[in-house]
Amino acid sequence: MTAGAVAAAASVRVPAGRWVRGLLSIAAGPAAEPAADRILRRLGLSVGIAGVIVGLVELPEIAEQSRGADPGRVLLTVVLAFGLFPVLAVVSVAMNRRAIQRTAAAAAVSFLLAALMVPSTYPVLPAGTEQIWQYKVLVLGVLVAALSWRLSLAVGYLVLSCVLISAANAAVLPEVTPVAFVNAVARSGGLAALFAWCVIYARAAAARVDRESALESRRAAAVAGAAARERERARFAALIHDAVLSTLLDASRGGCTEPSVLHEQAQRTIAQLDAVRGGGIAPDRLDAQSAIGFLRSAVHEVNPEIEFRAQRPGVGGDLDMPLEAAVTLAAALTEAARNSLRHATVPGRAVHRTVTVTIGAGGIRVVLRDDGAGFDPCAVPPDRLGVAVSILGRMSRLPGGAGFVESRRGEGTTVTLVWGNGG
Known part of the structure; x- marks a missing residue:
């Protein structure tokens, strides 16, 4: 024609x-x-x-x-x-x-x-x-x-x-x-x-x-909460091992360590213990490392072959992300990954999928890209709930959250999920 x-x-x-x-x-x-x-x-x-x-x-x-x-x-x-x-x-x-x-x-x-x-x-x-x-x-x-x-x-x-x-x-x-x-x-x-x-x-x-x-959201929140508490216990155990025991060992050596150095080390250890006890990172809040691990686990549960990258280009304070926001973000991301696995297949060649997580002090940005079949977003029937409800709908309900889908036939698909703690 x-x-x-x-x-x-x-x-x-x-x-x-x-x-x-x-x-x-x-x-x-x-x-x-x-x-x-x-x-x-x-x-x-x-x-x-x-x-x-x-x-x-x-x-x-x-x-x-x-x-x-x-x-x-x-x-x-x-x-x-x-x-x-x-x-x-x-x-x-x-x-x-x-x-x-x-x-x-x-x-x-x-x-x-x-x-x-x-x-x-x-x-x-x-x-x-x-x-x-x-x-x-x-x-x-x-x-x-x-x-x-x-x-x-x-x-x-x-x-x-x-x-x-x-x-x-x-x-x-x-x-x-x-x-x-x-x-x-x-x-x-x-x-x-x-x-x-x-x-x-x-x-x-x-x-x-x-x-x-x-029900699935409640289950995911419970699992994520347990994982966050386990990370806190591991962090506390590491602090006891690295800081407390080191301070006690130096103190037991008597004159091997200067009193002023030993005093400063003890003060730092006590301050760290107070921060952990006071909830520096509460069980229902995730720092950058915890959020990255949480999202990586969610993606690899869907398919371990999806490439996962994490970036922290900015400077400033650590991420302070509510567990509920992380659960919603992970649910939308896993649905996007499942959609890619179901619909982006191209006969005769492998489709490459990459998840890139970029974290700053003010929020997090997650991008899932594939070089698969792609689709026309305007041609998706309204009764197809995968993108509208499970991805974009979840992110629109999340305070501070947003989701975007870009795709063209034959050129792959990009799903972008963002969350900012100012929302």
Whole structure:
């Protein structure tokens, strides 16, 4: 394809693609949003748009069945059935979880009110009509109920709506037998249950992801805390061996050491012991050496072949990093390493991966680079949570933290994670 052809195609296709990606990214919500809220937001947008589309598609049949009926009552019935679905779509993009669920609940109740109006709105249906139009769109009401309420209430709504709308359908059709009524309830209930199960299962899976993420974070914090305490014990043991025993040995030699030198050495040893006892580096704080060791261990647990480098170009005080920040940084780094191992493979050649940690008195900067396949960040679907939630989301929730991903197809990927103690 020539450059001119590419430009011509881009002028037609790119704006639409960008518009769709932009809408999906807005609907996805903040990167730091819990998985349960993100799924609810996307389902709310999907169901809201589906309600609008179904309402438009059903308009010709609604008009056909409404011949001879009171236009005002027909309009009210249609508005009750479909009116809150566009509102749900807008709320799902722009507002929080509680607003989405309240709007969905209102849409579910409104849908039942429309069913209650059917017998009085349609006293006579045109000849040849097999079912009222609302019977065909029953699944919409069940979907919004599954979005807004817990499992027991959603199942109760499903049963009630199937019975109520089937009864409304039987009330406006001539000669509906009990067998036909039971068959209508079963048929509508089976279809609605399938869609409701999909929504309920998706929400339950997202909630499970949130629980597992929280549990994993607590486990990582406990392991890191134990490691930090072990490092403190080792440092204290080394101090006793190197300083205290050396001072006692010199003192036992009598005149072999000048009294002034021995006095200064004892004072320095006491000062060091006071610093350790007073928490110079507390068990929940990491200095530069501890932070580097912690991150190196995290990376090599994923793959020991990843090259790890540490730099301290600046001068000044030592790093003083909260353990919680180190755990979050390590979790984001290991997820980035796993992503590289999963997706950066290039057939026929080895992919080189390097982690570079740069530490200054004010913070830490971690860069993971690979020369693998690379990707187009704009083309990543919004439902891919690895980068958005596990890397960028973690860092955005960390006070003083930030994350950046740069990649191009065929040119590898660079993930940069930074943390500053001024945040």
